[in-house]
Structure formats: C-alpha cells, structure tokens
Amino acid sequence: MARTDKMKLGTFVYTFGFHPASWLHPASDVNGANDFAHLLDVAKRSEAAKFDFMFMADSPAAAVGDPKALARIPTKMNRFEPLSLLSALAVTTNDLGLVATVSTSYYEPYNVARLFASIDHLSKGRVCWNVVTSDHDETGYNFNREGLDPHALRYERGNEFVDVVFGLWDSFEEGALLLDRENGVYYDKDKHHTLNHKGKHFQVRGPLNIARTPQGRPVIAQAGGSEPGMDMAARTAEIVFSLASNIDRNRAFYENVKRRMPAHGRDPDDLKIMPGIVINVGETEAEAKAKVDYLIDKMHPDVGRLMLSEFLEADLRDVALDKPFPMDRLPAAPKGSRALFDELVDFVRSGRTVGELIRHYAEKHTGNGMTGTPAQIADFMEEWFDTRAADGFILMFPTLPSSLDDFVRLVLPELRRRGLFREEYEGKTLRENLGLSMPVNRFAKTKEPAR
Numbered sequence: 001m002a003r004t005d006k007m008k009l010g011t012f013v014y015t016f017g018f019h020p021a022s023w024l025h026p027a028s029d030v031n032g033a034n035d036f037a038h039l040l041d042v043a044k045r046s047e048a049a050k051f052d053f054m055f056m057a058d059s060p061a062a063a064v065g066d067p068k069a070l071a072r073i074p075t076k077m078n079r080f081e082p083l084s085l086l087s088a089l090a091v092t093t094n095d096l097g098l099v100a101t102v103s104t105s106y107y108e109p110y111n112v113a114r115l116f117a118s119i120d121h122l123s124k125g126r127v128c129w130n131v132v133t134s135d136h137d138e139t140g141y142n143f144n145r146e147g148l149d150p151h152a153l154r155y156e157r158g159n160e161f162v163d164v165v166f167g168l169w170d171s172f173e174e175g176a177l178l179l180d181r182e183n184g185v186y187y188d189k190d191k192h193h194t195l196n197h198k199g200k201h202f203q204v205r206g207p208l209n210i211a212r213t214p215q216g217r218p219v220i221a222q223a224g225g226s227e228p229g230m231d232m233a234a235r236t237a238e239i240v241f242s243l244a245s246n247i248d249r250n251r252a253f254y255e256n257v258k259r260r261m262p263a264h265g266r267d268p269d270d271l272k273i274m275p276g277i278v279i280n281v282g283e284t285e286a287e288a289k290a291k292v293d294y295l296i297d298k299m300h301p302d303v304g305r306l307m308l309s310e311f312l313e314a315d316l317r318d319v320a321l322d323k324p325f326p327m328d329r330l331p332a333a334p335k336g337s338r339a340l341f342d343e344l345v346d347f348v349r350s351g352r353t354v355g356e357l358i359r360h361y362a363e364k365h366t367g368n369g370m371t372g373t374p375a376q377i378a379d380f381m382e383e384w385f386d387t388r389a390a391d392g393f394i395l396m397f398p399t400l401p402s403s404l405d406d407f408v409r410l411v412l413p414e415l416r417r418r419g420l421f422r423e424e425y426e427g428k429t430l431r432e433n434l435g436l437s438m439p440v441n442r443f444a445k446t447k448e449p450a451r
C-alpha cells in the first residue's frame with residue numbers, strides 16, 4: 001500500500017562535510033571547526049529546507065593511527081563537544097531538531113539526563129540523544145580503560161544506563177509545577193518522584209533537578225546494527241540511523257527491528273528508520289560523477305589507508321595500492337561496527353586491490369553512495385521509502401554547506417513535487433514533527449485513578 005506519511009530528513013554533520021577531503025574543497029570554510037557561525041549556517045540552511053533535524057555525530061576521543069595521515073584529516077581531531085554546540089544552537093534556531101551522540105560507556109546517567117533535559121528546555125522541545133556504546137578503542141583510553149569494553153558488556157551497561165536516564169526524566173510529572181505564590185508552594189510533592197535505582201552498573205537515587213521537559217522526554221536515536229543493538233533500538237529508540245548497504249538488506253533490517261517492538265509494548269510507528277546515505281547530485285550524471293571524482297582525487301592515499309585501517313581493524317600503513325587486499329591482516333572477530341566491516345570485506349573478497357577499496361570506500365563511506373541527477377536520487381529515495389527500507393534518511397553531504405545547497409536546490413523540489421516531503425513544519429517540537437507519541441510518565445501511569 002502506498003504510504004500517506006512523509007519522509008523524514010536530517011543533516012549528518014561533520015564540520016566540513018562527510019568526505020574526508022571536504023576541508024580541501026575551495027567552497028568549504030577552512031576555519032569552520034571552531035567557528036560557531038559556520039555550524040549555525042548549516043543549521044539555518046537545514047531549517048530553511050524544513051529538515052527534521054541536524055545530527056552531530058561524535059565520539060569522545062581524537063582518532064589514533066598514522067600521524068602523517070591524521071594530520072591530513074581534521075574531522076575527529078578538531079571538533080566541538082556536541083552538547084555545548086547544541087546549547088548554542090538551541091537558542092539561535094527555531095524549528096530544527098537537534099541531535100547529538102553521547103556514549104553510555106563513558107558518562108554517568110545523571111549527567112546525561114540533566115544535560116539533555118536542559119537542552120530540551122532551552123530549545124523548547126527539539127533535542128534528541130543518539131545513544132551509542134562507542135565502537136573504537138581510542139575512546140576507552142580517555143576513560144580509565146585499555147580500549148573498548150567487550151561488546152556484550154557495553155550493551156548491558158548501555159541498556160541499564162538508558163533505563164536510569166528514562167527514570168530520571170520522569171522525576172517530575174506533567175503539571176507538577178504549581179507555581180502557587182499565594183500558598184508558597186512551587187511544586188506538587190505528590191507529582192515528584194525519587195528513582196532509587198540500584199542495578200548492576202549504576203546506583204542512582206534521583207530525583208533529577210529539572211522539570212519534565214517539553215517533549216515529555218528528549219527523543220532517542222540509536223544506530224546499533226548488531227543483535228543487541230537492534231534489541232536496544234526496539235526497546236528504547238524513536239529514530240534508528242542504519243547503515244545503508246542495499247535495499248534488500250535494509251528492508252530486512254527495517255522489518256526485523258520493528259517486529260521486535262510490540263514485545264516491548266511499543267507501536268512500530270513510534271520508530272523511524274533512517275539509513276545514512278551519501279548524496280552527490282548534479283544537473284547531469286556527468287556533473288554528479290565529476291563532483292565525486294574531484295574529492296576522491298583530493299584525498300591522499302595515506303588518508304584512505306588510515307580510514308580502512310580503522311574500520312577493518314588492521315594495520316594497512318605499508319600496503320601497496322595496486323596489490324590485492326591482504327586478507328590475512330583482517331581480525332577474526334572485529335570489535336567495532338560489524339555491518340561496515342562485512343560490507344568492505346565483501347568488496348575485496350573478489351581480489352580487488354587496496355586502491356580500488358579506498359576508492360569504493362571514499363565514494364560510499366558508511367552509507368550507500370547515491371550519485372546522479374535529481375530524478376535518479378528522488379527515485380532511489382522514493383523506492384526505499386515506499387517499500388519500507390526507510391522512513392527517511394540521514395543525509396551525509398560530502399561537503400558542507402555546498403552539497404546541502406545542491407540537494408535543496410535540485411532534489412528537494414522533486415521530492416516535494418512527488419508529495420514525499422513536507423512544505424512546512426507540522427509542529428513545534430521534534431517529537432511532533434517526527435509524528436512520535438508523547439511518552440507517559442511511569443509514575444503517573446501506575447497511579448490509582450481519582451475517585
């Protein structure tokens with residue numbers, strides 16, 4: 001059956017764009033990493049396009065690896081702490097949803113609950129927490145660890161972490177603030193709750209010292225592709241950023257995650273699956289392809305080797321570009337993202353060279369690289385949306401803001417002509433614009449009805 005709802009869209013933000021060579025593009029702002037004006041500009045353009053949100057991907061560590069290569073790729077080496085940035089964006093934008101990654105492996109639930117609740121108030125209901133357990137060893141080195149904790153442990157802690165945060169966000173019920181000056185009572189003590197959580201990983205008394213937020217609680221995003229990742233998403237997430245490998249795999253993933261939701265008492269429509277896609281659009285196919293080639297040619301081979309080393313968890317510093325990929329360097333069991341690892345290994349299994357893999361990766365990255373004319377890109381997005389491989393997309397623009405502008409100028413009118421994307425925001429909060437239901441406070445739910 002044809003869908004009647006609209007596609008959801010978000011801008012994926014690395015400072016200069018998603019492509020590792022984006023900062024070398026003459027249209028990018030080379031000072032942008034520490035310049036709020038640049039990121040506000042990206043936000044304003046996303047908001048003018050009526051996108052649902054802007055997403056600050058993050059990890060609490062600089063990248064590690066070959067220093068020669070690191071010096072050529074600034075993305076992870078110089079960036080804003082995302083919640084500080086979101087606070088500034090909260091008061092300088094009006095409608096755009098604001099999404100940031102925070103890891104459950106290295107924070108405390110009380111801090112995270114408090115930070116996001118504050119930004120939900122500052123933004124009047126537009127914030128979303130992207131819950132990650134982190135997937136690179138370098139994060140552990142900054143937090144008293146020798147690297148990443150094992151995958152199962154990360155998810156065990158992550159699930160308990162989210163439960164505690166949800167519990168803290170329920171500290172004040174809806175309408176708990178009486179603001180009664182006459183009697184000198186600020187809030188209703190019967191609508192104020194202490195969590196008293198004592199679990200395996202956390203002991204948190206509560207309550208949280210900030211009122212229930214405009215969205216009831218901030219929206220939750222998640223991006224795990226593994227079994228425990230999908231379970232966590234089905235239990236708690238309202239947006240899932242998936243790895244867009246191909247339409248069949250994504251349909252199966254979509255179906256798989258949504259099928260798990262009723263067991264958690266959730267309606268599958270309360271979760272929007274948004275694959276990350278890299279968009280290269282041109283007026284003609286040749287123009288689009290030329291944009292891809294321009295950036296790939298700008299990318300130094302050391303950068304390609306470094307990025308592959310990171311995702312394939314193998315040291316590729318010395319490998320020759322024109323030789324077949326050295327399969328014997330691959331780990332038996334990768335610790336990080338399994339889906340991306342498998343996708344890249346599939347590509348080289350047929351004897352392709354290191355140089356070809358770098359080119360493939362540079363074009364596709366962690367998403368499905370879509371290069372073409374506006375009609376071709378709209379066809380691609382429509383098919384994924386209509387056949388339920390996606391409820392929308394997180395758009396990984398190769399360069400910011402120029403590829404975002406290209407998308408808005410060339411693809412968005414075509415999506416709107418086909419009735420696939422909104423003309424105006426439907427609501428004021430991110431939750432309303434995504435069409436998500438309001439969460440019910442756990443304490444209010446369990447109360448005896450009034451007689």
Ligand SMILES: Cc1cc2nc3c(=O)[nH]c(=O)nc-3n(C[C@H](O)[C@H](O)[C@H](O)COP(=O)(O)O)c2cc1C
Nearest residue numbers: 057058101132135223224225226229241242276337
């Ligand atoms: C579109 C997209 C965005 C992601 N953003 C982040 C991020 O900002 N920070 C992070 O640590 N991991 C990020 N990830 C990685 C996931 O959180 C997760 O670690 C990865 O998909 C592996 O899943 P698994 O742990 O269930 O195997 C992202 C993944 C995707 C597909």
